[in-house]
Amino acid sequence: MSYPSEMTAVRLHGPSDMRVEQISHPGPPGPGEVLLRITTVGVCGSDLHMYKDARIGDDLVQSPVMLGHEFAAVVEEVGPEARDGFDHPLTPGMRVAVDPAEPCWRCEMCEQGHPNLCLRLIFHGTYPGQGSLCQWMHMPARCCFPLSTAVDDTAGAMLEPLGIAIHTVDLARPKVAKSVAIVGAGCIGLLILQLAKLSGATPIFISDKFPWRLELAEKYGAIPINCDEVDQAKEVLKATNGRGVDVAIEAAWADHSVQAAADMLSFGGRLVIAGISEDDRLTLQHSTVRRKGTDIRLVRRMKHTYPRALTLATSGMVDLHTLVTHRFPLGKTPEAYELNLAYRDKVIKIMIEV
Numbered sequence: 001m002s003y004p005s006e007m008t009a010v011r012l013h014g015p016s017d018m019r020v021e022q023i024s025h026p027g028p029p030g031p032g033e034v035l036l037r038i039t040t041v042g043v044c045g046s047d048l049h050m051y052k053d054a055r056i057g058d059d060l061v062q063s064p065v066m067l068g069h070e071f072a073a074v075v076e077e078v079g080p081e082a083r084d085g086f087d088h089p090l091t092p093g094m095r096v097a098v099d100p101a102e103p104c105w106r107c108e109m110c111e112q113g114h115p116n117l118c119l120r121l122i123f124h125g126t127y128p129g130q131g132s133l134c135q136w137m138h139m140p141a142r143c144c145f146p147l148s149t150a151v152d153d154t155a156g157a158m159l160e161p162l163g164i165a166i167h168t169v170d171l172a173r174p175k176v177a178k179s180v181a182i183v184g185a186g187c188i189g190l191l192i193l194q195l196a197k198l199s200g201a202t203p204i205f206i207s208d209k210f211p212w213r214l215e216l217a218e219k220y221g222a223i224p225i226n227c228d229e230v231d232q233a234k235e236v237l238k239a240t241n242g243r244g245v246d247v248a249i250e251a252a253w254a255d256h257s258v259q260a261a262a263d264m265l266s267f268g269g270r271l272v273i274a275g276i277s278e279d280d281r282l283t284l285q286h287s288t289v290r291r292k293g294t295d296i297r298l299v300r301r302m303k304h305t306y307p308r309a310l311t312l313a314t315s316g317m318v319d320l321h322t323l324v325t326h327r328f329p330l331g332k333t334p335e336a337y338e339l340n341l342a343y344r345d346k347v348i349k350i351m352i353e354v
């Protein structure tokens with residue numbers, strides 16, 4: 001097979017410094033790998049963190065990095081022993097959704113069934129792991145999940161945030177006719193809402209400061225709360241006769257939103273934190289969660305949730321397309337990031353089309 005010598009890539013060089021560049025083509029895939037031609041890449045809240053500060057937590061960007069961990073692609077070439085996430089052989093031409101996390105499958109955490117906590121995890125799209133904001137890349141075949149015609153490339157790229165939402169709801173364990181509050185109605189919050197609804201939880205409250213997100217949340221069956229206009233925790237307590245909700249899920253920027261979620265909870269309730277904090281600090285009033293005996297859980301990536309995400313997307317049980325509000329070509333990725341960061345133009349989810 002012959003390859004072009006160069007390809008277009010979008011790389012982050014430092015805070016708010018993203019450049020459209022020509023870099024070398026990755027060439028043929030190695031054993032267990034595939035060469036992917038990227039079709040669609042989602043822009044995620046964690047990408048915005050990376051873009052703004054060129055770091056996430058204590059991971060600093062030290063050389064140019066391609067972001068983009070939510071993506072769909074076409075298999076262009078397969079290396080020896082290229083078997084997908086279902087352990088079936090991959091062949092060129094297949095459309096796939098890609099799990100950006102590459103666990104080692106051998107460390108203590110992997111052995112115990114927690115690949116999301118892998119001690120040697122390579123993550124494609126967070127420094128130093130290179131992501132998919134480019135035309136071609138290598139990935140382990142095992143990270144690839146073939147898509148049927150019922151799931152288009154946009155939905156394929158949405159399987160990653162949907163997988164995170166599934167893992168979040170697995171940790172939150174909502175129950176039929178038990179109450180849930182979600183702080184943050186961004187892409188992840190709106191996916192969590194749809195899954196909580198499927199689980200039979202009711203009522204479901206959701207808060208955000210952007211009215212267009214709350215409008216959509218209401219269509220999905222939630223009780224919307226504009227946290228810019230009212231005290232969101234007080235509002236939830238009022239609506240539950242002072243009791244609070246059984247489960248509160250933080251899906252915003254993990255700042256004051258964490259305390260707000262804790263304040264909404266009933267005694268003995270469960271707090272699940274899915275957001276990532278900008279200053280790398282988690283702030284909670286100790287007496288609030290101690291007196292309530294709050295069960296606190298943090299979301300770290302996801303477990304083997306792609307097959308379940310695929311089932312939901314194929315069956316149409318979860319709406320993925322309404323969440324995608326904007327599309328940009330690869331060469332306009334820096335503009336897409338600026339628009340998203342400014343929360344202009346009723347943005348929920350942006351897709352980059354390669």
Ligand SMILES: [Zn+2]
Pocket residue numbers: 044045046069070160161
């Ligand atoms: Zn993401």
Ligand SMILES: [Zn+2]
Pocket residue numbers: 103104105106107108109110111115117118119120121
């Ligand atoms: Zn491992």
